[in-house]
Amino acid sequence: MDETGNGPSRKTGGRRSASGRPRKGWLRKLATFVLGCGLLGVVGIVVLMLYLRSQALPVGTFSQPSQMYDIHGNLIASFQSGQNREFVPLKNIPQHLIEATLAIEDKRFYDHVGLDLRGIARAAVVNVQHMNMLQGASTLTQQLARNLYLTQDRTWSRKMKEALYALQLEMQLSKDQIMEMYLNDATYYGNSAYGVQAAAKLFFGKDVGDLTLAESALIAGVPKGPRYYSPYFNMDNALERQHLILTEMANQGYITEQAAEEAKREKLNFMTPEKKSVAASAPYFRDYVRQVAINQLGIDEREFDEGGIRIYTTLDLSMQKAAEEAVAKQLANSGELQAALAAVDPRNGYVKAMVGGKDYGDNQFNRAISDSRQPGSAFKAFVYLTALQQPGFTAVTRFKSEPTVFTYDGGRKTYTPSNFAGKYPNDYIDLREAIAKSDNIYAVQTIMQVGADKVIETARKLGVTSRLEPLPSLALGTYPVSPLEMASAFGVIANQGVRVDTTVVTRIETATGKLLYEAKPTKQKIVEPEYAYTLTNLMKSVFDPGGTASRVASQIKRPVAGKTGTTNTDAWMVGFTPELAAAVWVGYDRDRVIDSVESYKAAPIFADFIETSLEAVPPKLFPMPDNVTSVYIDPATGKLATDKCPNSRVEAFVKGTEPTEYCSEHGSAPDTGKPAPKKGGSWWEDLKRWWND
Numbered sequence: 195m196d197e198t199g200n201g202p203s204r205k206t207g208g209r210r211s212a213s214g215r216p217r218k219g220w221l222r223k224l225a226t227f228v229l230g231c232g233l234l235g236v237v238g239i240v241v242l243m244l245y246l247r248s249q250a251l252p253v254g255t256f257s258q259p260s261q262m263y264d265i266h267g268n269l270i271a272s273f274q275s276g277q278n279r280e281f282v283p284l285k286n287i288p289q290h291l292i293e294a295t296l297a298i299e300d301k302r303f304y305d306h307v308g309l310d311l312r313g314i315a316r317a318a319v320v321n322v323q324h325m326n327m328l329q330g331a332s333t334l335t336q337q338l339a340r341n342l343y344l345t346q347d348r349t350w351s352r353k354m355k356e357a358l359y360a361l362q363l364e365m366q367l368s369k370d371q372i373m374e375m376y377l378n379d380a381t382y383y384g385n386s387a388y389g390v391q392a393a394a395k396l397f398f399g400k401d402v403g404d405l406t407l408a409e410s411a412l413i414a415g416v417p418k419g420p421r422y423y424s425p426y427f428n429m430d431n432a433l434e435r436q437h438l439i440l441t442e443m444a445n446q447g448y449i450t451e452q453a454a455e456e457a458k459r460e461k462l463n464f465m466t467p468e469k470k471s472v473a474a475s476a477p478y479f480r481d482y483v484r485q486v487a488i489n490q491l492g493i494d495e496r497e498f499d500e501g502g503i504r505i506y507t508t509l510d511l512s513m514q515k516a517a518e519e520a521v522a523k524q525l526a527n528s529g530e531l532q533a534a535l536a537a538v539d540p541r542n543g544y545v546k547a548m549v550g551g552k553d554y555g556d557n558q559f560n561r562a563i564s565d566s567r568q569p570g571s572a573f574k575a576f577v578y579l580t581a582l583q584q585p586g587f588t589a590v591t592r593f594k595s596e597p598t599v600f601t602y603d604g605g606r607k608t609y610t611p612s613n614f615a616g617k618y619p620n621d622y623i624d625l626r627e628a629i630a631k632s633d634n635i636y637a638v639q640t641i642m643q644v645g646a647d648k649v650i651e652t653a654r655k656l657g658v659t660s661r662l663e664p665l666p667s668l669a670l671g672t673y674p675v676s677p678l679e680m681a682s683a684f685g686v687i688a689n690q691g692v693r694v695d696t697t698v699v700t701r702i703e704t705a706t707g708k709l710l711y712e713a714k715p716t717k718q719k720i721v722e723p724e725y726a727y728t729l730t731n732l733m734k735s736v737f738d739p740g741g742t743a744s745r746v747a748s749q750i751k752r753p754v755a756g757k758t759g760t761t762n763t764d765a766w767m768v769g770f771t772p773e774l775a776a777a778v779w780v781g782y783d784r785d786r787v788i789d790s791v792e793s794y795k796a797a798p799i800f801a802d803f804i805e806t807s808l809e810a811v812p813p814k815l816f817p818m819p820d821n822v823t824s825v826y827i828d829p830a831t832g833k834l835a836t837d838k839c840p841n842s843r844v845e846a847f848v849k850g851t852e853p854t855e856y857c858s859e860h861g862s863a864p865d866t867g868k869p870a871p872k873k874g875g876s877w878w879e880d881l882k883r884w885w886n887d
Contacts, residue, residue: 280395284370295414297443308336340359398465408457483699506700508700512807528792538774562677569759570766571742572766582728587640594620630742649668660676745797753816754804763785822846828859834855
């Protein structure tokens with residue numbers, strides 16, 4: 195009790211002995227408990243070590259082929275069909291290659307027991323500080339255990355097994371044996387090359403024992419990301435990592451700083467990669483899916499190649515075949531002329547076909563995803579879609595097409611575009627004629643009126659991510675884009691203004707069926723459907739007589755809209771039906787000028803592909819939104835046509851923007867207020883007129 199008789203003294207905090215001193219029995223009990231736990235822990239560790247030492251290591255399973263499927267479940271490719279692997283004893287591997295590997299991968303390799311507790315603690319601190327997994331702490335032994343016995347799953351159970359196998363390896367093998375196995379079995383360098391001997395021959399055409407310090411440092415850096423750090427895919431990344439490794443080797447005392455600097459300056463002579471086999475289907479698409487899965491979806495590179503996973507894609511093999519055949523047909527005997535094609539289902543954003551060049555075996559560069567080519571007049575679709583959403587701009591808006599000098603930047607600069615072959619109507623034309631004949635003066639007049647910034651905003655909403663600048667020349671497609679971007683953007687117009695995320699992978703599963711990834715594309719209304727339809731209706735005229743794609747109109751047996759584009763070095767045909775949007779590019783890789791014959795090859799490729807791909811699909815008209823009306827107009831005046839107007843045509847307008855005044859140039863307006871229907875024309879024109887009415 196304390197002095198007041200109210201309980202134990204606060205100073206002692208507990209009971210007193212008969213002598214008045216605090217009892218210490220609880221301290222002894224606590225100490226005994228802690229000591230007991232410690233002894234149990236030590237005993238547990240000893241028992242675990244003895245158990246692991248007594249157990250045989252599992253049989254190494256280096257790989258299990260991963261497989262890729264199309265949208266219908268048909269096999270596209272089975273990966274890791276053949277491995278390039280050659281065992282080399284550790285004594286035959288240069289010391290500087292071993293040291294380069296240690297410097298960048300596991301500097302405490304000869305000091306830990308398979309798990310680097312110091313490294314784990316350091317990585318944990320960094321990760322907690324940044325609230326992110328910025329650092330890992332896997333040792334070479336752990337990497338070897340994972341690649342020999344486990345999958346690449348990012349789960350705690352896999353990490354635990356990896357740690358146990360690493361301890362087991364350390365107890366049953368020497369450090370040199372582990373290093374020998376790691377350099378021969380656990381390292382993958384891309385191009386089906388496993389182990390340092392295969393890598394030395396792949397990159398430098400020599401045995402591993404003949405590698406220089408500079409070559410060894412480059413090879414040591416590749417396994418971190420066989421595609422990202424391979425000199426065949428990204429030379430800048432490969433050399434940057436090589437320099438980092440040489441610096442680390444100097445910092446850790448393996449080499450002098452002078453040797454490191456000399457190695458950094460050494461010119462490396464790489465072997466030319468062997469010609470790729472193209473036995474499997476859709477090779478450019480396969481490479482693109484691989485790139486997306488690894489760089490965007492977080493799939494481990496080695497797991498993608500040999501983890502036994504199943505990748506389900508959006509590709510339609512029948513459409514892919516049609517695309518490849520269409521390109522091959524037009525580019526036969528065409529020398530170095532190249533082509534690319536990308537096709538997207540506008541309703542769900544699925545990429546249905548992709549051709550990145552005419553010969554994958556000869557060149558693996560994927561032109562379908564490369565944003566290095568100017569789209570030319572195909573870009574005008576974005577200019578006109580922007581304009582149609584501005585007050586007062588409709589299908590009958592007229593500008594005079596004649597040689598014109600445009601001023602901009604507050605009058606400080608000028609721009610003088612020209613029409614193809616220097617041909618001008620030297621008269622007023624409306625939007626339909628401007629689209630059909632790809633009039634450049636009309637396009638620049640339009641962008642000057644609506645503003646280049648607004649056009650860029652529209653293009654961004656449609657999914658164009660390439661660099662664009664707010665200049666008058668933007669209207670003529672002077673900034674490079676990719677065929678996939680163009681197909682996706684035109685797909686938004688085909689889908690009545692609704693953009694769906696472009697998708698190539700629907701889901702990825704492990705060999706046991708565990709779901710690793712599932713696509714959930716988002717949908718967003720970018721443009722009101724009435725404006726998308728109005729532009730679509732106008733772009734159908736590209737295939738009418740006199741239009742820039744009229745020469746292929748007879749090949750297409752269904753409603754189609756599109757836009758051609760031609761520069762000195764590029765030819766494009768981008769278009770769509772309600773079910774499919776496609777972009778075709780034709781040109782040379784080195785910006786060589788194309789001639790008139792070569793510039794005409796894009797449209798036939800497009801036509802062949804569309805008709806063959808949709809052969810089993812009944813033709814479908816573009817659905818007209820409720821907020822659209824169709825009236826007969828007189829092209830010469832842009833007013834409502836009368837029965838006296840000789841060239842009247844049906845034109846679509848957003849309700850409330852259609853003309854209300856009748857043409858008076860060809861006679862008085864009818865009392866009924868309705869124009870007489872146009873006489874004559876094909877059954878197809880009559881059907882379209884009936885549908886629009």
